[in-house]
Amino acid sequence: MGTMPRKRHALPTRIWHWVNALALIILFMSGLNISNGHRRLYWGDQGFAPAQAWLEVPRFPGWATIPDYYSLAAARDWHVLFSLVLGFSLLAFMIFAFANGHMKRDIFARAREWKPSNIWRDIREHLRFNFDHGAGKYNILQKISYASVILILIPLMIFTGMVMSPGMEAAWPWMTEIFGGRQSARSLHFLAAWGLFAFFVVHILLVIASGPIRQIRDMITGGKMEGNDDAAA
Amino acid sequence: MQRRNFLVAAGAAFLAGCSDIGKTEWFGKLVDGAQDWHRGLHRALGGGRITMAPEYTIADLSPFFRGNGSQTVDTPAYRAAEAQGFADWRLAISGLVENPGELSMDDIRALPQRTQITRHDCVEGWSAIGEWTGPQLSRILDAAVVKPEANFIVFHCADNLNGSQYYESCDMDDAFHPQTIIAHELNGEALPVRNGAPLRLRIERQLGYKHAKYLTGIEAVASLDDFGKGYGGYWEDRGYQWYAGI
Numbered sequence: 143m144g145t146m147p148r149k150r151h152a153l154p155t156r157i158w159h160w161v162n163a164l165a166l167i168i169l170f171m172s173g174l175n176i177s178n179g180h181r182r183l184y185w186g187d188q189g190f191a192p193a194q195a196w197l198e199v200p201r202f203p204g205w206a207t208i209p210d211y212y213s214l215a216a217a218r219d220w221h222v223l224f225s226l227v228l229g230f231s232l233l234a235f236m237i238f239a240f241a242n243g244h245m246k247r248d249i250f251a252r253a254r255e256w257k258p259s260n261i262w263r264d265i266r267e268h269l270r271f272n273f274d275h276g277a278g279k280y281n282i283l284q285k286i287s288y289a290s291v292i293l294i295l296i297p298l299m300i301f302t303g304m305v306m307s308p309g310m311e312a313a314w315p316w317m318t319e320i321f322g323g324r325q326s327a328r329s330l331h332f333l334a335a336w337g338l339f340a341f342f343v344v345h346i347l348l349v350i351a352s353g354p355i356r357q358i359r360d361m362i363t364g365g366k367m368e369g370n371d372d373a374a375a
Numbered sequence: 376m377q378r379r380n381f382l383v384a385a386g387a388a389f390l391a392g393c394s395d396i397g398k399t400e401w402f403g404k405l406v407d408g409a410q411d412w413h414r415g416l417h418r419a420l421g422g423g424r425i426t427m428a429p430e431y432t433i434a435d436l437s438p439f440f441r442g443n444g445s446q447t448v449d450t451p452a453y454r455a456a457e458a459q460g461f462a463d464w465r466l467a468i469s470g471l472v473e474n475p476g477e478l479s480m481d482d483i484r485a486l487p488q489r490t491q492i493t494r495h496d497c498v499e500g501w502s503a504i505g506e507w508t509g510p511q512l513s514r515i516l517d518a519a520v521v522k523p524e525a526n527f528i529v530f531h532c533a534d535n536l537n538g539s540q541y542y543e544s545c546d547m548d549d550a551f552h553p554q555t556i557i558a559h560e561l562n563g564e565a566l567p568v569r570n571g572a573p574l575r576l577r578i579e580r581q582l583g584y585k586h587a588k589y590l591t592g593i594e595a596v597a598s599l600d601d602f603g604k605g606y607g608g609y610w611e612d613r614g615y616q617w618y619a620g621i
Contacts, residue, residue: 168393180500187494188437190501205387209394214498215614216397222621223409308496309417309620312426312580324494324502 149364150279154238158231159361162296165228166338168208168220169299173335175207175217183332187323196329229300232292239292248279249289255282273352287341295337302331406616413621417580418548428554428579431492437503440495440561442569445534445541448589453533460565461573466557467592470529473520480559480573486510489556497583498615505570507577508560513551515593521547525595529602530576533589536609543587544599544607544617545578554579557590582619584610 151159182195189195204210208220239245254260264282267273273281280288304310305318305327321327349357359365396402417426447453456464466478490508516528528550532541549555556577559566566572571588578585585608599605604612611617 171390171393176500180497182501184502187431187435188502188504190437190441190497190503191439205390208390209397210390211394213614215610215616218498218616218621219397219402219406219614220393222413222616223406226409226412306496307413307417307621308428308582309414309426309580309618310420312428312620313417313421315427315429318429324496328500 148367150360150367151364152238152242152244153364154235154242155244156361156364158235158238161227161231162235165224165231166296166342168224169228170335170339171206171208172217172220172224174202175209175212176214176221177332178202178207178212179214183329184325185322185329186325187318189325199332225300225303228296232296232300236292249285249292251282251285251289255285271351273348287344291338291341295334295341298334299331299338302327302334306331410616410618410621414618417620425553426580428493431494431504433492433506435492435504436506436562440503440505440567440570442567443497443499443583445536445588446569448533449535450533453589457568457572464573466574466590467531467594468515468519469592470594470596471522471525472516472595473522474518476519478515483510483557483559483574486514489553490560491554491556491577491579493554493577493579495583495586498610498619506560506562507556507558508563509556509558509574509577511553512555512557512576512593513553515557516550516595519595521595524597527596527599527607529594529596529599529607530587530590531592531594532587533591539603539609539612541587541589541609542602543576543585543609544596544602545581545585549578549580552578552580580620584608584615585619 177199178201180190181199181201182189182192183197183199184194185196192198204212207217209216236245239249261282267281268283301317302321304314305321305324311318311324318324318327321330356365461480464480466483467476468478469475487510488508489511490506492504492506494502494504496502512528525547527544527546530543530545532543534541545555554577558571558575558577559573561567561570566575571586571590574590575588576586576590596602599607603609606612607617608615
């Protein structure tokens, strides 16, 4: 890797992490405001009546939404703006992460890591609050959760969001069919948002449990590569 | 306990900050830019072709097509027109056109018709599928001959919502789009009052509030400044995006 000391987190990873975190928080909270505009979810192409709905969504309170009062127009402004930030920053991160080997080296799991004995051992270590185990940078549970967020949940949010834009749908109508109709895409958008929320909660708890000062500092400065203490000189 | 209080305070400050930022002029400009980016992407990803909203079959029709916003027009003139089956309703063609004038309902029915089964998406989130029939707006505009200095079409409406006259507007790209029609039928019957009788706009690549109901006139204009608060529509004047394709 040249003459530069290896950082724990590469610069593109750090920039994307914080931009993505801000975008996800704003999109989630403005999304809850938008959800208040019509609090029912449907499957298929259409739906507006209670009898067609598979879920009655609760009304989200002002302290959980952006802005902090009900405004579909203002919430859509935030959503429309930060959807572009989310989409283009993920695209840029993907390009860097595949190009600099981060994806292959750190995120994708090797075949031996998928052994049930390894996954089981990893679960036991997590329950003991021991997070420094496993050969690579990340253990198998981390790899599964990071890959799920980067490769499944966030792309799912982006593509179901695109399906819900009628102008976008006219350009790529096949995408609506992949998701089984606009209202199905809307339901999946809602479910994936809560999937990301669940990741967010677990992620924060594990950062707190594993030395939050060091974790946050390293995600800002890059930190030092573990087991390579004299490289930073 | 102190840490918890700090987190609650930080969260509240973030929320209040967002609400304040949302009201600033620069944030509005940023959102306008984002709106243009979305619109540009929608057109670019269409690969240069005329992008078309999906069309459905009779089997997909919603059992009941709800009305939203104005459900009727509360004026004596509209009541009288409704009692006569809208026989004397007129659609005024005005503004930057060579041949201004009026179209009667018979004129509109005599034009070549387009029938399309499309999905109506409300900005609130719900969707309904209906079969709409009417002449393409492009036919009407071609007959009127739009002057080159016209940039937008403004749609004038009979309905008054919360004390303000409803109106809408679109650019020439959507005005001349093949699926943009002046509908006078829903599901093979005269347009019901709740859905905008006797005439409503269908502008299929945009959200429901663009589909102006109770149409009384279409006007070709160079600028939207002189209508309502100048944002190009009733809901646009209340903060909603003018490009409702997002």
